[in-house]
Amino acid sequence: MNWKDVLPKIITQPGSRLRFREPLAKHTHFGIGGEATAYIEVSTVSELAALARFHTEWNVPVAVIGRGSNLLVSDSGFKGISLRLVGELATLEVERNIVSVGAGLALPALSKTMSQRGLGGVEFALGIPGSVGGALIMNAGAWGSSFGDVVTDVTTMTDTGELLNLTHAEAGFEYRHSGLDAFFCVTGATLTLEPGDVNEITERMQTFYKQKVATQPFTEENAGCMFKNPPGDSAGRLIDISGLKGYRIGGAEVSTVHGNFILNLDNATAEDVLKLVAHIQQHVSEKTGIFLHPEVKRLGFD
Ligand SMILES: Cc1cc2nc3c(=O)[nH]c(=O)nc-3n(C[C@H](O)[C@H](O)[C@H](O)COP(=O)(O)OP(=O)(O)OC[C@H]3O[C@@H](n4cnc5c(N)ncnc54)[C@H](O)[C@@H]3O)c2cc1C
Known part of the structure; x- marks a missing residue:
């Protein structure tokens, strides 16, 4: 069969x-x-x-x-x-400042709901269009905060279908990385947030969002930052000084708004994107001596 x-x-x-x-x-x-x-x-x-x-x-x-x-x-x-x-894998439960969240929930929805409840710690996440699961795997972050910072524990599922609880330390959060992709799936997490003033939290969240929309491409199709920032520097700055903004291969183009974003402007293929990634890596390395490592995950490549 x-x-x-x-x-x-x-x-x-x-x-x-x-x-x-x-x-x-x-x-x-x-x-x-x-x-x-x-x-x-x-x-x-x-x-x-x-x-x-x-x-x-x-x-x-x-x-x-x-x-x-x-x-x-x-x-x-x-x-x-x-x-x-x-x-039931995308639910949200709040008890005082302790939040149980399913991995399927959208990150912007979490950010918005927490601000309405006067709970701070995830204001940075309104402009990150991922899920809680993706944010846990990637340790997504912005403006100096990362999702892992507010995580007390994570629930994962093993290849044999058992639920396994991991502490914050066991989750292995690092810059745009965690140890959680070793499991079959991440199913949810417990967050400890900071009680505060609804208006202040909401204002902080909206300020972050406005800054993001003003400095990053939001209307064209993309996958966020293509490369991780090297220690002490910004991948966008390195791509910019390498003269690559607006560089295009097939339907894929380096954003003219933010160099670390690759846009699908005209029916780009994954092949176009990979060629552009390799071109950027080679030129940035020649120009600056720094090799950029991809942040975007790949699926279906050998
Ligand atoms: C416009 C735009 C702006 C962005 N801005 C930011 C930003 O400011 N900061 C930032 O860090 N990122 C940013 N990103 C990138 C992205 O939103 C984050 O990395 C986000 O956390 C990914 O979540 P996702 O649910 O979309 O994950 P996916 O893209 O769907 O998956 C990413 C990886 O996680 C795995 N995964 C997802 N869910 C689970 C699960 N439940 N269990 C096991 N594995 C899982 C997938 O298999 C894959 O390997 C941006 C992206 C865009 C398009």
Whole structure:
């Protein structure tokens, strides 16, 4: 029996969906990428556990996609199951300043709700169009704050479908990195936020957002910062002084607004983006002696 015939027997919850040959371009902010063999929106912990066991038993690759805002998918797509967490995996519970949040929840929604509740610590996140899961994996951040700073513990799921609680230290947060991608999936986290004045928190959040929109491209398709900042410097500045703003390969172009963003301006392929990444790395390295390491994750490449 083929694994594709077994999948419909596992995905049965009313809030879940299963589709085959799903174009991943529509699930990424880049708008780039071929089809996933199967795409699942999974809405319960028990169904997710069944999927973890299925993936192990049938040896089928699984990739969790949050909001696809830090992801470049190959033109030939992903030969496996791409998974998105919804329903009971995207909930939010608040008790005083302790917040339990599901990995599927959108980061801007978390930021906005916390400001309305007078809880500070995630004001930086309104302009980051990812999910909580993606923010945990990437330790997303801006304006000197990172998501990991407010995380007390993280819940992950193992390849055998068990939930495993990790402390902040065990999560291994570093600059735009964590140790959490060693697990089948991240399902949620507990945050400890700082009680404060609703108006002050809201104003701080809106100021961050306005600054972001004014200094970064927000209307064109992109995947946020393409490269990590090297220690003590900014990748955008290095790309700028290397004269690469506006440089274009195929439909992909280095943003003229912020050099660390690659835009999909005209039906760019993943191939166009990778060629542009290599061009930037080579020219920045020749000009400045610094090699830029990608921040954007890749899916479906060999
Ligand atoms: C316009 C724009 C602005 C941005 N600004 C910022 C910024 O200021 N700061 C910043 O840090 N980033 C920024 N980003 C990048 C991006 O939004 C963040 O990295 C975000 O945290 C990614 O979340 P996501 O849900 O979209 O993850 P995805 O892009 O969907 O996935 C990223 C990685 O995480 C994995 N993943 C996602 N969810 C899970 C899960 N539940 N379990 C296991 N693995 C998972 C994926 O497999 C993949 O490897 C920006 C992006 C855009 C498009």
